[in-house]
Every structure is written in structure tokens, then in C-alpha cells.
Amino acid sequence: MVKRIKNMFGLFLTISVSGFMSLLCAQSTPVAKVDTPAIEVKMIQAGEIALPAEFQVALYENLIQEFEKENAFSQVFRDGDRDAAKASDVFSLYATVTKFKQGSELERDVTTVGGSTLITVRCQFKAKDGAVLLERDIQGKVRLIGDNLKATNDFAKKAAQITPQSLSAEAASSVATVPEAYYSPGPGW
């Protein structure tokens, strides 16, 4: 009987210790997130391209939504957010449209080969001191199904794949490589 009570006590102790440990781990997760930098997404610039306002806004809003969905950065700030200026570790994303071809949904549906919408955006990730960490041309397109604005979502999904880790890696490799390497789009972009 005494042995049984001892076993029960041991089991209780094991469960309570493991519960305590898991609680400790759960509490430590947000602490680790503090080290993760935030990102401030600047409004998309059209440059010399005649970009309709709805595309400009859709690119910007989709970017913010995708970065928030990916959750790679501790916080996603909008252009002009005063909290971004106060934050210590913030990257800024400057995006400029370099190519834009607005297709036709009808043409896509009827021909299945023509009428695609293509947007190429030059994305510059900058550190708080203004140093360019990464520069890359990212393309958004809709070739068959969907309206023209779907190209903006395609672009945002690709851009949001860039994480703080990849930015740090690029920044580290930039010491060893030639700066022109930044201008060549990577595979899959």
C-alpha cells in the first residue's frame, strides 16, 4: 500500500515537473521574439510607370498582409507609423515598380495563353542606418485564372518569403561578394 502511494506520488511529481517545464518554455517564447527585428513597409512607388492607384494600394496592402501572415518579423509597421521610428531594430522595405503590363481577364479566359498581367517590383531592404541589406527584383503575375489584381498577391507572397535570417545572411555575404550580385534576381523570383 505504501509502495503504491509512493508510485502515485512519483507520478504526480513527474507530471507537475513536466507541466512546470512546459510553462517555462511557453513563457520563454515571447522573450526570444524580442530579438527578431521588425519591418516597416513603405508605400509602393510607381516611378515612371503609369500604375493605376488600385494596383499601388493592392501591392502595399497585400505586402503587409503577407508579412503578417508569415510572422517572420516581430512586427509589421506601415509607412509613416510613429512607432517604427521609436523601435530599435527595424528594417525598411522600399519597393518601386519597374515594369507593369496590365493584361485582360477576358483575353486570358478566351485564349488561355494571352492577356497575362505582369508586375516587376524592385525591393530594397534597408537597415535603420540606411544601408541596403538586400535588393531584388520580384515579379508578380497572373497567367490564367483570376482578376488582374491577383498579380499583386502573387508578388506579395514571394516578397514575404524574405525573412530576417535571409537578410542577415545576405548582409554577411555582402562583405565577401561584389555588390552587383544584389541586382541579379535569384532563382524563382
Added chain:
Amino acid sequence: MSFQTPPWRLTVILLFATSVTPRSIAQQTAVSTDAVQVIGMTGVKNNSKGRLEITEGTLSFKSAKNSATVSVGCIDDVVTGRDSERVLRGPVGTDSMLAPYGGGGALSLMRTKLETITIKYRDSKGGLHGAIFTMHPGEAEAAKQALLAQGARTSIPASIGSDSSARPQSEEKEQSW
């Protein structure tokens, strides 16, 4: 030759003007229309149908589940545009593209014209937001005028006719279909 207007005529003109003007401004400034919020309103799901209302210095969008409100004074830019969409949309529209003998393409010819209104506004922290709404033809310009009358700003003050001239050729092509 001198133009002398009798006092009674001036009085009638003044009375008419004061009785008509406030009503016409009130008619211009309040807008309530069915719209689709494509993206941008905080707390409202993308591509949700609802009611767009512009009254008493606020722009509000109410869908079946959520609603969002923006103060008109915070709106930095209002731009309208034109577009068209398939009559059959969503999963049904996608499935219809697989119809045999080119039936899917033929179904795509059934399109409805629509207008878009794009706004840019700032939140209380100064963060820039953008929102896009689509609505029936003729309603976007009325919404824009209502927003401007209530204090919103625009980068393109002209009406929709001249508005589209700044847009790419390809969009004009799509509109004509």
C-alpha cells in the same frame, strides 16, 4: 444702359438660393451604396460584400459579419477607376472555364462593368493604409464627390472621364470589352 434689378426680384433670388443650396449639398455629401471591399479596411475580410456609407464625416463599410469606419478627414487621396468582371465568379466561375467546346471562354464574355474607388488614409499612429472598393457604374464618382465635400483630399481632382486618361492603354482596351 444700366441694369437695375428690382429689390423684390433680388429677394426672390436670395430666398430661392438659400432654400435650394443646403439641400443639394446634403444630397451630394451623403452616399450609401452596395460595394465590395477588395482589400484594405481593417477588420474586414478581403473581397467582402457590404454597404459603403459616407455620412457626417465618416466613411463606413458594413459587411454581414464585420464593419470598419474611417474618418474622412484622415483620407489623403481618393481615386476612381473603371473595370469589368465576369458575371460568374468564384468556384462556379472557375469550374465554368472547363466547359467543353469553348463554352468556358464564351461564358467569360458575359461581363459586368464596375467602378473602383481607391482611398489612402492614415491611422491614429500616422500609418498609411489603402483600401479598394468596387461598385456599380456611376456610383464611384458620387462617392468621391461626397468624400471631397466632407474634407477628403485627392491627387486627381478631375472627373472620371479625364481620370481614365492617365491610366494605361491596356486597361482602356479591357474596359471596351
